Amino acid sequence: MLPRLEIDLPALESNTRRVVETCRLRGIQVWGVTKGVRGCPRVGLAMLRGGVEGLADSRLPNLIRLRQALGDPSLMLLRPPSPAQAQEAVGTARVSLNSEILTLTALGLAAAARKVEHEVILMVDLGDRREGVLPGDVLELARAARRERSLRLAGIGANFACFGGVLPTAESLVELVELAGRVRMATGASLDTVSGGNSSSLPLVIRAAMPAGVNQLRIGEGILLGRDPSTGEPLPGTRQDVFRLEAELIEVQRKPSAPCGPVARNAFGRQPVHIDRGDRLRALAAIGVQEIGAGTLCPASGGVEVLGASSDHLVLDVTAMEPAPRPGGRLQFLPDYGAVLALMTATDVCRQYRE
Ligand SMILES: *Cc1c(COP(=O)(O)O)cnc(C)c1O
Numbered sequence: 001m002l003p004r005l006e007i008d009l010p011a012l013e014s015n016t017r018r019v020v021e022t023c024r025l026r027g028i029q030v031w032g033v034t035k036g037v038r039g040c041p042r043v044g045l046a047m048l049r050g051g052v053e054g055l056a057d058s059r060l061p062n063l064i065r066l067r068q069a070l071g072d073p074s075l076m077l078l079r080p081p082s083p084a085q086a087q088e089a090v091g092t093a094r095v096s097l098n099s100e101i102l103t104l105t106a107l108g109l110a111a112a113a114r115k116v117e118h119e120v121i122l123m124v125d126l127g128d129r130r131e132g133v134l135p136g137d138v139l140e141l142a143r144a145a146r147r148e149r150s151l152r153l154a155g156i157g158a159n160f161a162c163f164g165g166v167l168p169t170a171e172s173l174v175e176l177v178e179l180a181g182r183v184r185m186a187t188g189a190s191l192d193t194v195s196g197g198n199s200s201s202l203p204l205v206i207r208a209a210m211p212a213g214v215n216q217l218r219i220g221e222g223i224l225l226g227r228d229p230s231t232g233e234p235l236p237g238t239r240q241d242v243f244r245l246e247a248e249l250i251e252v253q254r255k256p257s258a259p260c261g262p263v264a265r266n267a268f269g270r271q272p273v274h275i276d277r278g279d280r281l282r283a284l285a286a287i288g289v290q291e292i293g294a295g296t297l298c299p300a301s302g303g304v305e306v307l308g309a310s311s312d313h314l315v316l317d318v319t320a321m322e323p324a325p326r327p328g329g330r331l332q333f334l335p336d337y338g339a340v341l342a343l344m345t346a347t348d349v350c351r352q353y354r355e
Contacts, residue, residue: 001248001286001330002348002349002350003245003246003247003248003286003287003291003343003348003349003350004245004246004247004349004350004351004352005243005244005245005246005335005343005344005349005350005351005352006243006244006245006246006352006353006354007037007040007042007043007242007243007351007352007353007354008239008241008242008243008244008354009042009043009046009353009354009355010046010354010355011239011241011242011354012043012046012047012050012223012224012242013046013047013049013050014050014238014239015050015222015223015224015226015238015239015242016030016032016046016047016049016050016051016052016223017050017051018235018236018237018238019050019202019219019222019223019235019238020050020051020052021051022202022205022206022237023202023205023217024051026205026208026210027212027215028196028205028210028214028215028216028217029053029215029216029217030051030052030053030216030217030218030219031052031053031054031055031056031076031216031217031218031219032044032047032048032050032052032054032055032056032219032220032223033055033056033057033078033198033218033219033220033223034047034055034056034057034062034066034220035056035057035058035059035062035078035220035341036220036221036224036337036340036341036344037224037340037341037344038062038065038341038344038345039057039059039061039062039063039064039065039066040065040344041065041066041068041069041070042353043224044066044069044070044073045069045070047223048070048073050223052219053074053216054073054074054075054076054094055070055073055074055075055076056075056076056077056078056218057075057076057077057078058077058078058079059079060077060081060085060088060089060092060093063075063077063092063093064092067092074094074095075092075093075094075095076093076094076095076096076097076218077089077092077093077095077096077097078097078218079097079131080096080097080098080099080100080103080123080131081096081098081103081107082103083100083102083103083105083106084106086103086106086107086109086110087110087113087114089107089110089118090107090110090111090114090116090118091110091114093118094118094119095118095119095120095121095154096118096119096120096121097120097121097122097123097131097157097195098120098121098122098123098141098145099122099123099125099131099132099133099141101140101141101144104120104141104144104145104148104151105144105148107120107148107151108147108148108149108150108151109148109150111148111150111151112148112149112150116150117150117151117152118150118151118152119151119152119154120145120151120152120153120154121154121155121156121157121193121195122138122141122142122145122153122155122156122157122183123156123157123158123159124138124156124157124158124176124179125158126158126160126166126168126172126175126176127160127164127166127172128158128159128160128161128162128163128164128165128166129163129164129166130159130162130163130164131159132158132159135175135179138156138179138182138183139182139183139186139187142156142183142186142187142189143186143187145189146187146188146189153183153187153189153191154191154192154193155180155191155192155193155194155195155216156176156179156180156183156191156193156194156195157176157193157194157195157196157197157216157218158172158173158176158195158196158197159197159198160172160197160198160200160201161197161198161200161229161230162198165230167200167230168196168197168200168201168204169204170204170209170210170211173196173197173201173204173210173211173214174211176194176196176214177194177211177212177213177214180194180213192215193215193216194213194214194215194216195214195216195217195218196210196214196215196216196217197217197218198217198218198219198220198221198222198229199219199220199221199222199223199227199228199229200228200229200230201214201217202217202219202222202228202235203228203230203231205217206235206236220337221337222235222238223238224242224243224337224340225240225242225243225336225337225340226238226239226240226242227240229337240334241300241334243334243335243340243343244300244332244333244334245287245297245332245333245334245335245339245343246330246331246332246333247285247286247287247314247330247331247333248285248286248328248329248330249283249284249285249286249325249326249327249328249329249330249331250284250285250286250327251282251283251284251327252281252282252283252284252318252324252325252326252327252329253281253282253283254279254280254281254282255279255280255282256276256278256279256280257274257275257276257277257278257279257280257282257317258274258275258276259272259274266310267310267311268289268310272308280317280319281317281318281319281321281324282307282315282316282317282318283316283317283318283325283331284313284314284315284316285313285314285316285331286312286313286314287309287312287313287314288309288310288311288312288313288314289309289310289311289312290311290312290346290348291342291343291346291348291349292309292335292338292339292342292343293338293339293341293342293345294338294342295335295336295337295338295339295340295341295342295343296335296336296338296339297314297333297334297335297336297339298333298334298335298336299316299331299332299333299334300331300332300333300334301321301331301332302320302321303318303319303320303321303322304316304317304318304320304321304331305317305318305320306333316331
């Protein structure tokens with residue numbers, strides 16, 4: 001049996017509704033981020049039903065998939081396009097996030113050629129050190145956007161907690177709101193959107209600490225997994241089990257927990273660390289790094305511990321399981337964001353949708 005990933009669409013829709021409602025009370029619109037599920041249209045549809053403003057993804061092929069399946073939803077390209085992607089970007093997305101003058105020029109030309117208006121949100125790096133210009137350079141970028149007649153300078157935005165793990169704070173978001181004010185003054189653009197980050201900004205909204213003026217968030221993990229990615233804490237009123245993975249056991253045997261023999265690097269070039277806990281009941285499930293990538297799995301039932309994975313084997317301690325499992329039995333796991341991404345991308349996984 002192939003590993004089976006079940007995706008609970010009503011639970012996903014309910015998570016979406018909860019996040020959208022929480023944000024709406026603070027005047028914040030939510031875009032649903034689908035990059036964690038490779039732009040899966042069924043997930044996108046559940047997010048739209050849950051009330052998101054539009055769908056956002058970092059990759060053009062994912063956005064094209066969404067567009068082909070769902071008609072004409074509002075689409076946002078999250079990862080700044082390269083100049084060479086300008087034509088495809090304006091042909092696919094209504095709005096894109098940007099940080100380079102060269103790309104704005106290319107987007108302007110491409111939009112003019114297509115006789116469409118393309119919206120741009122200018123990204124500012126407020127400390128996470130991934131995409132975005134430094135605050136001092138945003139005016140120059142805004143002027144470049146204003147020079148392109150086929151571009152609409154829709155707003156400015158920032159991203160947090162993705163590369164540097166830098167958390168959004170009330171202070172950094174006040175800075176974003178102030179920068180928006182300065183750009184409005186200097187360029188005359190209405191600059192409707194102040195896009196205040198991803199799921200890691202949700203705790204600020206929940207604590208009523210989000211500065212006024214921030215009116216958009218781009219939310220993936222908070223909807224898909226019902227968690228604040230920066231702490232892993234569940235978000236109030238959401239479910240954490242939208243994605244459930246089932247894998248088959250291929251071996252269940254009592255073995256010493258410590259390895260025997262000289263220890264060197266394992267299949268992934270790392271030196272494993274073993275704790276000697278005496279003899280334990282161990283199980284192997286038929287799933288591995290090929291399906292879960294760099295992600296991790298959390299057992300969905302008690303008495304199971306995940307010890308690790310090689311390419312094709314998940315190694316488990318099942319000593320505490322009652323009754324003891326048998327080969328051919330199946331165990332369920334809750335995948336984290338990285339594992340969901342890999343499971344949605346892997347070929348030999350059976351994906352089933354609960355409608
Ligand atoms: C991935 C991403 C998001 C969504 O992040 P989550 O933590 O899943 O909410 C938002 N904005 C940008 C620019 C992203 O790359």
